[in-house]
Amino acid sequence: MKRVTSIIKPFKLDEVREALAEVGVTGLTVTEVKGFGRQKGHTELYRGAEYVVDFLPKIKIEVVVASSQADQVIDAILGAARTGKIGDGKIFVTDVERVIRIRTGEEGEAAV
Numbered sequence: 001m002k003r004v005t006s007i008i009k010p011f012k013l014d015e016v017r018e019a020l021a022e023v024g025v026t027g028l029t030v031t032e033v034k035g036f037g038r039q040k041g042h043t044e045l046y047r048g049a050e051y052v053v054d055f056l057p058k059i060k061i062e063v064v065v066a067s068s069q070a071d072q073v074i075d076a077i078l079g080a081a082r083t084g085k086i087g088d089g090k091i092f093v094t095d096v097e098r099v100i101r102i103r104t105g106e107e108g109e110a111a112v
Contacts, residue, residue: 006090007060007089009058012080019076020063023075028062032057034055034058056087077091099111
C-alpha cells in the first residue's frame with residue numbers, strides 16, 4: 001500500500017476531492033497547513049502598513065491506497081491541482097507497512 005500526501009493551494013481542494021472520487025478513492029484526510037517553498041511568501045498591504053507573509057496557507061491531503069492504484073491517484077491530483085503557476089504544491093508517495101481498522105480489527109487493504 002502507498003500513502004499519497006499532497007500539498008495544494010486551498011482553492012483547489014474541491015477539484016482534487018472530486019478527481020479522487022472519480023478514480024475510486026473512498027476516504028481521505030485533509031489538514032490546513034502553512035508553509036513555503038520557492039514562493040518564499042509575499043508582501044501585503046493592510047490598513048496602510050506593509051508586512052511580509054512568510055508562511056502561506058496550504059491544504060495537505062493524505063490518501064492511503066493499494067499500490068496498484070497509486071499512479072491513478074497521483075495523476076488525478078496532478079490534473080486537478082495544477083494551475084501552472086509557482087506554489088502549486090508537491091506530492092509525496094511513501095510505503096505503508098500496516099493498516100488496521102480500529103472498529104473491526106481488519107488489516108491490510110480491507111482496512112482501507
